[in-house]
Amino acid sequence: MxxxxxxxxxxxxxxxxxxxxxxxxxxxxxxxxxxxxxxxxxxxxxxxxxxxxxxxxxxxxxxxQKNAVWIVMAYLFMVSIAGYTAGQRAKHIPRGKYVAGVSILAGTSITMVMLVVLSVFPFTPRYIIPVAGMMVGNAMTVTGVTMKKLRDDIKIQMSLVETALALGATPRQATLQQVKRALVIALSPVLDNAKTVGLISLPGAMTGLIMGGASPLEAIQLQIVVMNMLIGASTVSSIMSTYLCWPSFFTKAYQLETKVFSSDSS
Incomplete structure (x- = not known):
């Protein structure tokens, strides 16, 4: 050997x-x-x-390995761990781990397919697995924050939501402001990072390429792609999580599910 x-x-x-x-x-x-x-x-x-x-x-x-099955298996493993972790952050939401996992899967897979179809990245393990890891990690953070913030905001403003429901609003209409606030707060760090990238710090992908011998111009080209895909995947995942959370917050009679909001949010 x-x-x-x-x-x-x-x-x-x-x-x-x-x-x-x-x-x-x-x-x-x-x-x-x-x-x-x-x-x-x-x-x-x-x-x-x-x-x-x-x-x-x-x-x-x-x-x-030459078999694409290994790429898919590695990707699904990352999504499973990320879904569990994000679900732990929003542990008071019923089926929170499932909601987080499906949301992360949707956001990252859609983004990845687009990048491959547009020939931004070849469908090989050397490219797909590291790129997927970056997307899944960011989507995990954003999704967990979105779910927790949405649940906490509805709990704080239950009287406003119940009033809107009593006046004939649908659950989606009654919680529209809380959803917007949760999404803005969750996505703000990703957007702020995009605004300041290269000015305050050099991101990991860019730094790794430069230290590996690539020219700074090649490094920034990849980093621009990375920032684009992180914003895309995080946005799709966070929005998807709000749609999947709604059924857990309301009864079939369009009333707030008090059991979801009765436990402490910490």
Whole structure:
């Protein structure tokens, strides 16, 4: 058996290991300030090392495969984890994990298909999996915030919503302002990031290309594509989540489902 790959891997881990000095500094400062985060910091960085090492080998395996099934499986795995995580943020919404998962799947798959059809990216693991990971991660954050904010706003303004319902408004009409507010708040960080990209910080994709030897002009071309796809996927996912949340907030008689809003929102 050829173990040369293991030697190359261990050699490549010298610099990441040396960078642990920065974490040691953070742990030391936490100890001095009595923050009590030392164990959590150590556990977090150990988990990051382990997870990234494992995923590195998994991606290496997938990149060497010619079958598109592996791309789909990796993508669905990311969506499943993202849906569960976003659903945890909105844990008081019935079937929240399902709503989040379907919303993330819809937003990212539609965006990905468009990019492939337009020949922006080839349908290969080396392109699709990293791109999908960026989209799924952003869609996960936006979807979780949208669902939680929408539920919390309706809970705070239950009297206004009930008044609108009593006057003959449909559930969609009665909660239109709350939906708009939730979407604006959830999408604002993505839009603000697009406005300031390159001015305040250099994003990961752009930085990785430059450090890998690509020219800055090539790097910004990819980063523009990344920003476009993140806005598209996040917008579709967040809007989809509001449509899927509505049935959980109301009874068949068009009344607020009080059980959804009776528990604490924290």
């Amino acid at each position: 050829d173990w040369a790959w293991l030697g190359e891997f261990l050699k490549g881990m010298i610099k990441p290991t040396a960078a642990l000095a920065v974490v040691a500094m953070a742990i030391f400062l936490s100890y001095l300030q009595k923050l009590g985060l030392e164990a959590e910091m150590a556990y977090s960085i150990f988990r990051a090392f382990l997870q990234l090492s494992i995923i590195g080998f998994v991606l290496q395996f997938i990149f060497n």
